[in-house]
Amino acid sequence: MAHLPILQFEEKIVETVENNPVVVIIGETGSGKSTQLSQILHRRGFTKSGTIAVTQPRRVAAVSVSRRVAQELGVTLGEEVGYAIRFEDRTSEKTVIKYLTDGVLLRESLSNPELNQYSVIILDEAHERSLNTDILLGLMKRLIKLRASNLKVLITSATLDGEKVSRFFSNCPILNVPGKLYPVEILHSSERPKSYIEAALKTAIDIHAREPEGDVLIFMTGQDDIEKMVTKLEERIQNLDEGSCMDAVILPLHGSLPPEMQVRVFSPPPPNCRRFIVATNIAETSLTVDGVVYVIDSGYVKQRQYNPSTGMYSLDVVQISKVQANQRAGRAGRTRPGRCYRLYPSMVYEDDFLDATIPEIQRSSLAGSVLYLKSLDLPDINILKFDFLDPPSFESLEDALKQLYLIDAISEDGSVTSLGRIMAELPLEPSLSRTLLEANDCGCLSQALTVAAMLSAETTLLSGRSKNTEKKRKNPPSDLPDGSGWGDHIQLLQIYEIWHQTDYNINWCKDNNLQVRGMKFVKEVRKQLSQIMQKIAKGSLDVKTSKRQKEGQDYRALRKALCSGYANQLAERMIRHNGYRTLGFKSQVVQVHPSSVLKPDEDGMLPNYVVYHELIATSRPYMCNVCAIEMAWVGPILSKLDELNVSKLSGGTSQSHEQTQVENSNLPKEDSHAPQPSDDHNERILAARERFLARKAKK
DNA sequence: GAGCACTGC
Numbered sequence: 001m002a003h004l005p006i007l008q009f010e011e012k013i014v015e016t017v018e019n020n021p022v023v024v025i026i027g028e029t030g031s032g033k034s035t036q037l038s039q040i041l042h043r044r045g046f047t048k049s050g051t052i053a054v055t056q057p058r059r060v061a062a063v064s065v066s067r068r069v070a071q072e073l074g075v076t077l078g079e080e081v082g083y084a085i086r087f088e089d090r091t092s093e094k095t096v097i098k099y100l101t102d103g104v105l106l107r108e109s110l111s112n113p114e115l116n117q118y119s120v121i122i123l124d125e126a127h128e129r130s131l132n133t134d135i136l137l138g139l140m141k142r143l144i145k146l147r148a149s150n151l152k153v154l155i156t157s158a159t160l161d162g163e164k165v166s167r168f169f170s171n172c173p174i175l176n177v178p179g180k181l182y183p184v185e186i187l188h189s190s191e192r193p194k195s196y197i198e199a200a201l202k203t204a205i206d207i208h209a210r211e212p213e214g215d216v217l218i219f220m221t222g223q224d225d226i227e228k229m230v231t232k233l234e235e236r237i238q239n240l241d242e243g244s245c246m247d248a249v250i251l252p253l254h255g256s257l258p259p260e261m262q263v264r265v266f267s268p269p270p271p272n273c274r275r276f277i278v279a280t281n282i283a284e285t286s287l288t289v290d291g292v293v294y295v296i297d298s299g300y301v302k303q304r305q306y307n308p309s310t311g312m313y314s315l316d317v318v319q320i321s322k323v324q325a326n327q328r329a330g331r332a333g334r335t336r337p338g339r340c341y342r343l344y345p346s347m348v349y350e351d352d353f354l355d356a357t358i359p360e361i362q363r364s365s366l367a368g369s370v371l372y373l374k375s376l377d378l379p380d381i382n383i384l385k386f387d388f389l390d391p392p393s394f395e396s397l398e399d400a401l402k403q404l405y406l407i408d409a410i411s412e413d414g415s416v417t418s419l420g421r422i423m424a425e426l427p428l429e430p431s432l433s434r435t436l437l438e439a440n441d442c443g444c445l446s447q448a449l450t451v452a453a454m455l456s457a458e459t460t461l462l463s464g465r466s467k468n469t470e471k472k473r474k475n476p477p478s479d480l481p482d483g484s485g486w487g488d489h490i491q492l493l494q495i496y497e498i499w500h501q502t503d504y505n506i507n508w509c510k511d512n513n514l515q516v517r518g519m520k521f522v523k524e525v526r527k528q529l530s531q532i533m534q535k536i537a538k539g540s541l542d543v544k545t546s547k548r549q550k551e552g553q554d555y556r557a558l559r560k561a562l563c564s565g566y567a568n569q570l571a572e573r574m575i576r577h578n579g580y581r582t583l584g585f586k587s588q589v590v591q592v593h594p595s596s597v598l599k600p601d602e603d604g605m606l607p608n609y610v611v612y613h614e615l616i617a618t619s620r621p622y623m624c625n626v627c628a629i630e631m632a633w634v635g636p637i638l639s640k641l642d643e644l645n646v647s648k649l650s651g652g653t654s655q656s657h658e659q660t661q662v663e664n665s666n667l668p669k670e671d672s673h674a675p676q677p678s679d680d681h682n683e684r685i686l687a688a689r690e691r692f693l694a695r696k697a698k699k
Numbered sequence: 700g701a702g703c704a705c706t707g708c
Binding site for chain 2 (some may be wrong): 058059085086101102104106107128130131132184221222223224254255256280281282283286301302303317357360426428456525586591593594616618619620622663
């Protein structure tokens with residue numbers, strides 16, 4: 001412990017923290033900041049008036065670091081030192097050092113906005129700039145004013161970003177704590193290769209033939225490239241002259257690999273054998289592989305981004321940032337001096353790469369975050385003026401407000417409704433929270449809980465694709481249900497109901513190619529959601545998982561509840577073919593994703609109206625996870641869409657509000673229309689729809 | 700009829 005560099009700085013740290021409400025710590029890898037900062041402050045009396053909270057972006061980190069600190073202090077984990085992550089709180093009244101994920105701290109802040117139990121809050125790994133960290137940074141800025149006398153905030157950051165964080169916090173002091181990395185020699189290519197797979201391959205073979213022992217870590221963008229790389233590397237190494245170099249093991253490493261394949265990188269290699277680890281950016285921060293001496297960096301990463309003007313996500317290969325490039329290089333210097341081969345010229349690094357990765361808050365849909373901030377009831381809060389370290393675009397915030405308004409989470413003046421307040425309590429996207437509340441009113445809460453939980457885990461549900469077992473949810477190999485033609489949400493419900501009937505049998509998951517880890521997660525989420533719903537309704541709800549019901553049920557109530565939740569995610573089929581047009585603020589032409597189980601009728605036509613969980617632009621714009629709904633449910637939503645006044649929602653001035661009112665009055669109001677008999681639903685829907693389309697055409 | 704970076708409440 002005494003060898004950790006950070007301990008030499010104890011006096012300086014304590015002095016700076018005592019004299020300043022906020023301090024930025026630049027701590028390189030191996031500085032010991034994650035384990036030592038909390039212990040130093042505990043030693044020096046900062047836990048007398050409260051607990052020290054240390055946030056981590058990842059759950060495993062919160063658990064492993066707290067375990068380590070408990071060990072170093074010689075206490076039982078969960079007593080003086082503990083951790084809190086989703087589904088698991090290992091703290092007690094005795095706890096004075098608490099490690100937690102930033103998401104958990106945000107939840108705590110919802111019920112206790114001043115976070116009074118904490119005397120110190122350390123935001124660790126803030127340079128990773130997760131969505132939650134960025135929101136916490138904004139909240140901390142307010143909180144230190146509110147609790148000027150009794151709260152200390154420490155933020156750890158990366159070299160390239162520290163100044164910016166300091167400026168955000170009124171130029172607070174920055175402390176540099178050196179790390180314990182060995183030097184890493186950086187070699188740049190003279191030019192960008194035509195194919196970075198080929199370039200990486202050549203570099204890897206060169207290392208293997210000429211360089212002394214030491215493992216090689218190769219950064220690629222995704223599963224496809226990794227598989228190609230692994231195959232080609234195996235071929236080339238076999239073709240090398242027998243005995244000309246040591247043995248080699250080649251290991252792929254990416255997120256959709258089953259856990260038992262992932263942990264292979266942690267077992268030491270046989271003697272006189274070099275390992276090649278071909279990885280995504282999972283090896284950049286999440287997993288640390290020991291023994292790496294050489295890093296090959298393609299300079300690219302796959303990034304998911306949200307486009308607020310279309311409501312569509314895309315997954316793009318983009319250049320990494322300087323922070324990422326340095327992080328990757330650092331992976332070569334953990335055990336001894338290493339070397340990093342960058343497959344791009346130094347000019348590209350200097351001139352093309354951004355200093356830091358675009359923060360998640362500028363790449364995501366913000367409906368959930370905006371609802372969260374609104375329900376905190378901060379005084380003088382105006383979401384458009386909230387002080388973010390890197391503010392999201394106006395367009396993105398406006399998109400979030402529109403979504404929230406359509407699902408009744410905020411009222412037309414932009415204030416949070418009582419419904420919205422309840423929705424914020426649920427750890428779900430607002431669309432699914434709204435679905436649960438509606439389902440509760442329609443008597444299908446139990447089914448909706450299952451659907452929401454299944455969707456929370458969708459990506460971890462299916463086992464990784466493999467060449468010979470092309471099993472899909474789409475073509476159920478055996479017992480897997482097909483959603484009875486109603487679509488993917490219904491299928492997810494049916495899958496869980498069967499699993500429930502098998503008494504949560506793990507072998508059933510394996511037989512049906514469902515990831516055990518994913519299904520267990522679903523079960524936990526469902527339990528958590530049930531508990532929160534029970535708390536809201538004071539325990540009077542039926543949340544029990546139903547047995548799979550008789551064939552032929554039409555899931556009408558559930559589909560209607562989904563329609564309320566997904567009010568901003570409706571689509572209407574176009575005439576005479578199976579393409580759809582979304583019914584949002586900006587209409588998009590989209591297709592149902594080919595993996596969907598939605599079934600056409602006898603004439604080969606898909607349902608006239610559907611809701612979708614997500615739009616994703618890959619080779620074409622697709623709707624992922626769709627569910628058939630009925631036209632009669634669409635009308636009221638379209639009316640609401642029609643009457644939306646965006647400037648009022650975002651707290652615009654009353655002047656601009658009046659202008660819009662005038663504009664609105666040119667349109668026939670529902671009431672001023674020829675009076676409709678209340679049972680003639682369809683005609684009213686059609687009228688609302690026409691007005692909606694006419695208005696859009698005018699824009 | 701096509702394709703899945705990584706986290707998290």
